[in-house]
Every structure is written in structure tokens, then in C-alpha cells.
Amino acid sequence: MNTTRQSEPDMQEEAGYLPVPGAHLYTVLHRVTEPVARVLLVGPFASERQNSYLPWIRWSRYLAARRIEVLRYDYRGVGESLGQFEDMTFEDWYADLQLLADWFARRTPSLPFILHGLEIGALLAAKSFVSGVGDAMLLWSPPATANQALRSTLLRWVGLEQLLTPGAERRSASDYIRQLEQGVPVEVEGYQWSPRLWRDSFQWELPSFPEADRDSSLHQRPTKTVKLPKEAAPLVKGGFVGYDEVKNFDWLFEKDAEWIEAQAVACGECQR
Amino acid sequence: MKQSIEGRELITLGMFGAAVQGTYHRSRATNTDASERPVGILILNSLSLPRAYTGDAAVYWAESFAESGYPTFRIDLPGLGDSDGSLPADLLDFVNSGGFAGATADKVRELVERFNLSGVIIVGHCAGIIGALFAAEKSPQCQGLVLMDPYFHLKQAVRPKVRQKLSDWALHSSTGRFASNVYDQLRKFYRGLRGAKPPANANFPLLKCWKDVATTGLPILLLKAPARKATGTKPRAGEFDYLQHVLKLAGRRSQVTVKFVDGTDHSFANKAGRSAIRQHTENWLKSCFPMAGQIDRLTNPLRRENSANEMSAATTSHN
Numbered sequence: 366m367n368t369t370r371q372s373e374p375d376m377q378e379e380a381g382y383l384p385v386p387g388a389h390l391y392t393v394l395h396r397v398t399e400p401v402a403r404v405l406l407v408g409p410f411a412s413e414r415q416n417s418y419l420p421w422i423r424w425s426r427y428l429a430a431r432r433i434e435v436l437r438y439d440y441r442g443v444g445e446s447l448g449q450f451e452d453m454t455f456e457d458w459y460a461d462l463q464l465l466a467d468w469f470a471r472r473t474p475s476l477p478f479i480l481h482g483l484e485i486g487a488l489l490a491a492k493s494f495v496s497g498v499g500d501a502m503l504l505w506s507p508p509a510t511a512n513q514a515l516r517s518t519l520l521r522w523v524g525l526e527q528l529l530t531p532g533a534e535r536r537s538a539s540d541y542i543r544q545l546e547q548g549v550p551v552e553v554e555g556y557q558w559s560p561r562l563w564r565d566s567f568q569w570e571l572p573s574f575p576e577a578d579r580d581s582s583l584h585q586r587p588t589k590t591v592k593l594p595k596e597a598a599p600l601v602k603g604g605f606v607g608y609d610e611v612k613n614f615d616w617l618f619e620k621d622a623e624w625i626e627a628q629a630v631a632c633g634e635c636q637r
Numbered sequence: 638m639k640q641s642i643e644g645r646e647l648i649t650l651g652m653f654g655a656a657v658q659g660t661y662h663r664s665r666a667t668n669t670d671a672s673e674r675p676v677g678i679l680i681l682n683s684l685s686l687p688r689a690y691t692g693d694a695a696v697y698w699a700e701s702f703a704e705s706g707y708p709t710f711r712i713d714l715p716g717l718g719d720s721d722g723s724l725p726a727d728l729l730d731f732v733n734s735g736g737f738a739g740a741t742a743d744k745v746r747e748l749v750e751r752f753n754l755s756g757v758i759i760v761g762h763c764a765g766i767i768g769a770l771f772a773a774e775k776s777p778q779c780q781g782l783v784l785m786d787p788y789f790h791l792k793q794a795v796r797p798k799v800r801q802k803l804s805d806w807a808l809h810s811s812t813g814r815f816a817s818n819v820y821d822q823l824r825k826f827y828r829g830l831r832g833a834k835p836p837a838n839a840n841f842p843l844l845k846c847w848k849d850v851a852t853t854g855l856p857i858l859l860l861k862a863p864a865r866k867a868t869g870t871k872p873r874a875g876e877f878d879y880l881q882h883v884l885k886l887a888g889r890r891s892q893v894t895v896k897f898v899d900g901t902d903h904s905f906a907n908k909a910g911r912s913a914i915r916q917h918t919e920n921w922l923k924s925c926f927p928m929a930g931q932i933d934r935l936t937n938p939l940r941r942e943n944s945a946n947e948m949s950a951a952t953t954s955h956n
Contacts, residue, residue: 380640382639394638415689419724611728
């Protein structure tokens with residue numbers, strides 16, 4: 366059965382499962398004719414996926430319409446990808462990212478390769494970039510640590526839980542944090558957070574890198590970090606379900622697509 | 638990249654209407670009669686959520702139903718999830734008015750033709766039940782409905798800030814809780830004066846559609862989640878009892894089964910919620926749509942021969 370879809374005359378979206386050790390990752394490749402660059406999108410964490418999905422895909426299509434080939438995917442154990450979320454670690458997700466980056470960067474023709482991450486995806490992308498992957502990097506709202514992102518998700522979930530729980534039975538965020546610290550898993554928005562995930566999240570920090578990274582022997586590796594404002598909901602937390610999904614994000618997309626195109630041009634010139 | 642892995646396949650449905658993306662969970666039944674055309678299950682988006690749902694609960698349900706022998710499909714309706722298409726700016730209004738019904742009916746028809754199914758059971762959650770109900774009305778291939786935590790009023794996309802602040806106050810302070818209880822009692826009194834009439838913000842076209850569909854005897858499983866300050870399937874004091882109202886509209890010949898799922902929330906995404914949904918739905922499927930074909934005459938004909946068939950007597954149950 367064919368899952369390749371023609372969204373515009375010169376664009377195709379190809380959904381598939383990419384095998385990685387022990388699982389299959391759900392990926393969507395936005396193919397374009399005569400691409401000028403490749404961008405690997407590293408999305409937000411587990412329960413943020415459902416909220417940010419529509420604008421995230423619109424962003425993929427926006428880039429594809431500008432002749433930028435895009436690969437987006439679901440983390441192992443999340444969404445359409447296979448695997449058990451509760452068994453996953455940040456190391457697993459990082460290893461998967463490295464495999465995908467390697468697969469995507471090797472596609473022909475050789476093109477400038479840009480890593481782009483949102484929220485926890487920005488931490489993973491930054492770590493990958495520091496390890497030498499990619500010609501440029503764009504980060505949207507990276508937290509200082511993965512724990513910061515987990516904590517804000519937990520707080521939101523506890524707030525919703527409290528709406529349904531009678532006063533005496535209500536538990537605070539610190540009760541759940543204590544539970545995780547005592548080695549007991551906590552189920553947050555349908556995902557089982559393991560004590561290990563919580564513990565490891567403190568170690569996953571945003572790596573420091575100079576604004577224009579000069580480590581590469583070939584050329585400068587530009588980076589851009591943007592803290593998305595509340596108006597960017599539901600790409601970031603906040604907003605209203607059923608209302609924010611159809612918002613116009615051109616104010617955000619246009620600027621950053623231009624930045625990506627500029628890096629692609631600069632990188633292309635360096636490679637020549 | 639592979640399009641198909643063990644038990645799952647990525648599909649595009651584009652024979653009728655706009656093309657949509659989906660995941661097909663193949664039936665794992667081993668003892669079915671090869672000549673029997675199975676009934677399929679179609680899980681729709683819950684408002685704007687991607688086809689995996691909150692906490693990927695829909696993936697869990699689809700895998701479970703497929704393991705029980707029912708081929709299951711999760712699709713992203715046009716403009717949602719991975720499917721292309723533009724969404725109207727007033728998405729909630731569009732959904733509330735059954736905007737996805739035509740696309741859903743198209744996909745039901747395509748699934749039946751392409752996968753050689755005897756029919757399709759449509760599963761909807763929250764706002765997704767609206768498209769499911771309107772599609773059931775349009776689609777002769779729809780053999781049943783699973784409606785998870787439905788609502789029958791017109792929801793507002795954006796809650797006024799003052800109202801939100803009042804809610805927060807009522808939740809977090811003892812005075813607020815007291816005031817909230819007084820408010821509930823006043824509303825209850827007012828509601829008593831109005832009688833059994835639905836409030837002005839009821840979704841009347843949806844209620845009419847419900848009546849038209851349920852009175853045909855189409856098997857319907859209605860799954861209810863706990864709500865704030867509510868007890869079981871009964872609403873919060875002062876709120877209109879839509880469940881009681883729709884059961885009355887469905888009439889005595891209907892095939893509506895109601896189950897209350899405790900220990901969960903509106904999403905049913907936690908362990909308790911997802912396993913209860915699985916259990917209730919599988920029990921209902923086995924009773925209304927048995928796989929072995931031995932009581933094939935009992936399934937869809939309920940709908941077609943409703944008036945003549947005494948077997949279609951109401952089996953409404955409250956748990």
C-alpha cells in the first residue's frame with residue numbers, strides 16, 4: 366500500500382518505519398525536488414507531542430515549500446513509533462537521533478544539514494550538534510535541563526488532576542516528585558515516568574556552545590536559539606485546545622525559514 | 638523505510654474524498670472462518686489530537702482490538718495529524734456541527750471496499766463523537782458506535798478569563814468551594830423549574846442525529862468518565878443530565894450500553910482508564926459482533942430490521 370502522498374506538485378510526504386536496534390521509529394520524510402538543504406526536526410517530549418503536533422507539521426510543510434527536505438519522527442516508545450516508553454532513557458533517544466541524523470545526512474545529493482529541536486528535542490539536538498553532527502543548528506525553547514521540562518509538564522498535569530480529585534485526596538507536585546525520588550514510577554498524561562528517567566533528567570543539560578561554533582575544521586557552524594513566546598502555543602505550553610491549532614504561525618516560521626536558507630547558502634559556499 | 642511492520646501498516650485512504658493518513662492494525666485472529674468478512678474498527682481523532690491520542694492510548698486500544706480479531710484503523714481526518722488539508726479557523730464550531738462527518742463516511746466506505754469488511758464500528762472520543770454520530774447517520778456501512786465521554790452541548794473554544802479565574806478560586810480556597818456549592822444548588826433549583834428541557838446551549842442538531850441513529854437499533858457503547866463534582870454517570874448538581882436525556886431519546890428499542898469508568902479522567906489515558914476501555918469495548922464487541930460468524934444474523938440486521946426484530950430490545954445498562 367502506498368503511503369507516499371503528494372501534498373503540492375513538487376512535494377511528497379513519505380511516512381515509514383525506520384528500523385533501529387530493538388524497535389522501529391515512525392518517520393515522515395518531506396521530499397522536495399531540487400532541495401537546497403536538509404533539516405532534521407527533533408520534536409518535544411512525549412506528552413507535549415499531541416499538543417504541538419499540528420503546528421509542528423505545518424512547520425515541516427512550510428520548510429518543504431521552500432525546497433528544504435525535512436525529516437520528522439516520533440521518539441521510541443512515543444506516538445507511532447514502537448517501544449515501551451517506560452523502558453526508555455534519554456540515552457536511547459539520543460542514540461536514535463544519532464542514527465537518524467546519520468541516515469538523513471547520507472542521502473544524496475549531499476546538502477547542508479541542519480539540526481532543529483524543540484523543547485527537550487532541542488537538548489538532544491544540541492548534544493548531537495556538539496558531537497559534530499550538522500552544519501547549523503536552530504533551537505526553539507530549550508530548557509536548561511531536561512528536568513526543567515519534565516517538571517513543567519508534571520505541574521500542568523497535577524493542576525488538571527486536582528480538578529477531579531476531592532480536597533483530602535489531592536496530591537501536590539512535590540508528592541509525586543518524592544514518589545519518583547523514592548523509586549516509584551508516576552504516570553503522567555498516560556506515560557509511565559520511571560524513577561530513572563527523572564534521575565537522568567538532571568544530567569541532561571543544554572550544552573554550552575559559542576554563538577558561531579568554530580570547532581569545525583571545515584567552516585563555521587552557526588547556531589540560533591529562540592525562546593518562543595506564549596503566543597507560540599501550542600508549540601510551547603499554554604493556550605487553548607481546539608483554538609490554537611489553527612493559528613497563523615507565519616510570524617515565527619518566516620524568520621526562521623529565512624535563517625535556515627541563509628545558513629544553507631553560506632554552508633553551500635563553504636563546501637565549494 | 639518500511640511501510641509495514643509486524644501487525645501494523647501505514648495506509649493512505651484516498652479513493653473517496655480527500656486523502657488521509659492512517660495506521661492499520663491487522664487482525665491477529667487465528668480461528669476465524671476465511672469466508673467470513675470481519676467487522677473493522679475505525680478510531681477517529683479526538684478534536685485536534687493526532688491519531689495516537691493522549692498518552693498514545695489509541696495505539697494501545699487498536700493493538701488490543703486487533704489482537705482480539707478485529708482489524709482496526711486509526712486515521713487522521715483531513716487537516717489533522719499527518720493528513721493534509723486546511724482547517725477552518727473556528728475548528729471547534731466546525732467539529733460541533735459535524736464538519737468531519739462526510740469525510741468519515743467516505744473513509745468508512747473505502748475501508749469496507751478495500752479491506753473486504755462486513756462493516757465498520759466507529760470509535761469517537763470527546764468532540765470526535767460528533768463526527769462519528771453524524772457519519773453513522775450517513776453511512777449504511779456503519780454497524781456500531783463506541784462513544785467515549787461524549788458531550789451534547791456547544792462547547793466554547795476559549796473560556797472567558799473571568800470565568801476561568803472564578804473556577805480557580807472555587808477550586809483552591811475554602812470560601813470558593815463553599816460559594817461553588819451554593820452556586821450548584823441555585824442552578825439545581827433553576828434546572829428544576831425548567832423541567833427536562835435541554836439548556837439553550839445544547840447541540841440540538843446533534844441530539845436529533847443521536848435520536849435518528851439510536852432509534853434504529855444500531856449497537857452503541859457509551860463510555861463515561863468521571864467529571865468534576867459529579868457522581869458516577871450523574872452530572873454535577875445543577876447541570877443538565879444529558880445522559881438521561883439521550884437514553885430517553887433513544888427509546889426502548891435502542892441498543893445503547895452505558896458504562897462508567899472510574900479511576901480515570903476525560904482522556905482515559907491512564908492505566909486504569911485505558912484498560913477499562915479495552916475491557917468494556919471487547920466485551921461489547923464479543924456480545925454484539927462475535928467473530929465466529931455463528932450469530933451473524935444478529936449483528937447488522939438489528940439496524941435494518943429493527944421494527945420487526947424482537948431481538949433488538951433495549952439492553953441499556955448502567956454500571
